Amino acid sequence: MTGLSDPVVQDDPFEYYAAQMARCPVWHEADIGQWVIAGLEEVREVLMDVNTYSSEPARARRANPAMLAYQQVLEQRGWPRQSTLQRTDPPVHTRYRKLVNRVFTPAVVRQFTPQLDDIVNDLADRIEAAGTCDFVADFALPLPGIFIAEQLGLDRTDYRRFRRWADAMLASANRPLTVDEAVTEAEIELEAQHFLAAEFDKRRAAPGNDLISLLVHAHDEDEQPFTMAELQDLMHQLITGGFETTTAALSTAMWLLVRYPDQQALLRARPDLLPNFIEEVLRFDAPVQGLWRQTTCPAEVAGTTIPEHATVMVRFGAANRDPRVFDDPDRFDITRVNARNHAAFGFGVHFCPGAALARQEMHRAFTILLDRFDRFELAGDLPAPVHEPSIFLRPMKQLPIRMLRR
Numbered sequence: 001m002t003g004l005s006d007p008v009v010q011d012d013p014f015e016y017y018a019a020q021m022a023r024c025p026v027w028h029e030a031d032i033g034q035w036v037i038a039g040l041e042e043v044r045e046v047l048m049d050v051n052t053y054s055s056e057p058a059r060a061r062r063a064n065p066a067m068l069a070y071q072q073v074l075e076q077r078g079w080p081r082q083s084t085l086q087r088t089d090p091p092v093h094t095r096y097r098k099l100v101n102r103v104f105t106p107a108v109v110r111q112f113t114p115q116l117d118d119i120v121n122d123l124a125d126r127i128e129a130a131g132t133c134d135f136v137a138d139f140a141l142p143l144p145g146i147f148i149a150e151q152l153g154l155d156r157t158d159y160r161r162f163r164r165w166a167d168a169m170l171a172s173a174n175r176p177l178t179v180d181e182a183v184t185e186a187e188i189e190l191e192a193q194h195f196l197a198a199e200f201d202k203r204r205a206a207p208g209n210d211l212i213s214l215l216v217h218a219h220d221e222d223e224q225p226f227t228m229a230e231l232q233d234l235m236h237q238l239i240t241g242g243f244e245t246t247t248a249a250l251s252t253a254m255w256l257l258v259r260y261p262d263q264q265a266l267l268r269a270r271p272d273l274l275p276n277f278i279e280e281v282l283r284f285d286a287p288v289q290g291l292w293r294q295t296t297c298p299a300e301v302a303g304t305t306i307p308e309h310a311t312v313m314v315r316f317g318a319a320n321r322d323p324r325v326f327d328d329p330d331r332f333d334i335t336r337v338n339a340r341n342h343a344a345f346g347f348g349v350h351f352c353p354g355a356a357l358a359r360q361e362m363h364r365a366f367t368i369l370l371d372r373f374d375r376f377e378l379a380g381d382l383p384a385p386v387h388e389p390s391i392f393l394r395p396m397k398q399l400p401i402r403m404l405r406r
Helices: 007-011 014-023 040-048 065-077 092-101 106-111 113-130 135-140 142-151 156-174 179-205 211-216 228-259 261-269 271-284 355-372
Strands: 026-029 034-037 132-134 291-295 299-301 304-306 311-314 375-378 400-404
Touching: 026 304, 034 040, 040 299, 040 311, 065 156, 065 179, 092 228, 106 355, 113 132, 113 135, 113 142, 113 355, 132 135, 135 142, 135 228, 142 156, 142 211, 142 228, 142 355, 156 179, 156 228, 179 211, 179 228, 211 228, 228 261, 228 271, 228 355, 228 375, 261 271, 271 355
Parallel strands: 034 311
Antiparallel strands: 026 034, 132 400, 291 311, 299 304, 375 400
C-alpha cells in the first residue's frame, strides 16, 4: 500500500489507517504532500481551532491550471465560485452559517418527511416489482437525487440531469483534471448555474415551501439577502454535500446489513435500534473520509510539528476507527453505546448543517424498507474494486440486492 492516493487503499483504507495510527495519529502523507490528522481527539482539536487551521482554499489549489480554466468559464458566462460556507472562516463564515441554520432546523427537516416517504415507497414499489435491484442505481442515488431535484423545481423523473450536475461539480475534488476536462465539467456546471438562477428569481417573487425559497428568504428585514453568486455557491455545496454523501451512506448501510446478517436480524427484532444503527453506519464507514484545512502558522498536534501554510487533511474515516475511543473499532455493532461519538459530520463551526436531513433520509429509508421486506441479501458479485476512486468520498459502484417478502 503506497498511501491515500492509491485506489486500492481508497477502496478499503482501514488496514492502512490502523497501521499508521499504531505509529502516530498524525503523519505526513508523502504521495499527496499533505499532513493527515487521524485520531478522533486530534481531529476534534484541529476542527475546533479555526484560527490555526483555515478553511480557505489553499493558494496552490486555486492556481492549478485546470482549476483556473474551470473558473474562467464560470467567470465569463456564469458566476465564479465564491467562498461562502465550507470554504470560509469566522467572522465571514458566521453570517453564512447563521442564515443557513434557519433553513435546516429540526422543524423544517420534519416537514420533509411525507415527501421522503413518498419517494421511498415509490422506489420500493419498483424494486418489489423487479425482484432484484442495483441498490446504488435504483435506490441510494435516486432517493436524495429526487428529493433535492424536486426542491430545485425539477420533475422527479429528471433527477439524472441533477446527478450530471453534481458529478461535474465534484469532478475536480475526486480526481486530477486536464485543462480540457476541466472546461467540459465547467460547461455542465454552467448549465446548472443558469437553471438555478432562474429558480432563485422565481422564488424571490413567489416563495414556496422548499429549500431554495428558504435560502432566498433566509435573511431578516435588517439583514442583507444572499447575492446571486452567494446563492450559487451555497447550492453548489448543498448539491455536492447532500447528494453524493447521502447516496454513499445509504449504499453502505445496506451493504453492511447484508454483510452482517446477525446485525440485520437484530435490527429487525429491535427496531428501536434504528437510530443507533444509523450512527454506527456513519462511524464504521463515513461517507466523507476526509476534508482539507490550511495551517496559518506552525502548529503541533500529538507531538508532531506541522509547518505554516501546510495542507492538512482531517481524516474522519480513520478517527471513527480510533481504538482509543471505540472498543474493537473494526467490529460493526449496532448496539455500540458510543456510536454517536463519530466524526462523520465534523465538529465546531463547520459541523455539517445538513446532518439532521441526512439522518432523516436514512431513517425514513430503512424504516420503510425494513417494514416492507423481510430479508435483504446479495443478488450477485460486487465489482472489484467496490468503490469509485476518490480520496475523500466513498461512492460504491454497484450493490446487487434481492429484497424478499415472506
